[in-house]
Amino acid sequence: MKINIYKGSDLEGVRVAAQASAYVLQRLCDAVTPGMSTLDLDRLAAEFIKETGGKSAFLNYHGYPAQICCSVNDVVVHGIGRADKVINPGDIVSLDVGVSVGGFTGDNARSVVAGGVSTPLKDKLLEATRRSLEAGIAAAVPGNRVCDIGAAVEKVVKEAGFSVVRDMVGHGCGRKMHEDPQVPNYRLPGFSPELKPGMILAIEPMVNVGTWRITIDKEDGWTVRTADGSLSAHFEHQVLITQKEPEVLTCPNHQIA
């Protein structure tokens, strides 16, 4: 395992890519409207990514065929935009955006409810997932280990009565989208690396209302669904470990346009 430590111009490069991905994610979340298809969102993403001067980090990654991931309701992650997948009022839309600029990559994700017609359960799911990410970020400090991040995420999710997806993890993210270490969203026993200033981690809880188990679509080989058809949410930030508080590189600062 080789964990990169970022500083100087490399760190500045990751900051730029992270801000680009945050900008695109914010624009997309604002654009989600019932009646649009998930392919419409993917096309919009292409425009917003172009504005940043970067490229989609996902397109062609291991053959992934779209600009972003757009995952609706029981789709956990890796939903591919489709013309025949129309967004309905009250749908949970999970958008995951990775942008590469100047040799560095930003990665972030957020779930929103379309059309402002949520339910108490959906509000609770999104809130718990967001708070679990915040708890994971708060645990991302020197002196802790990577496994402490997952433990913090899992605690919030369990207390809310939901379950954390176990088969998919967060990751180091900087020069490449997926770098060491893996960042599980639950307490994994065994060796876990110490957190050090300069590490950059994408922390990304995927939270299901029902079982943590998932299935992968046999036709497209990508779409990840909850095994029981229950709703799922996904929030992701890319964070820099510092001497003190972690710095959220994908906070929307609107510095791009």
Ligand code: CO
């Ligand atoms: Co990620």
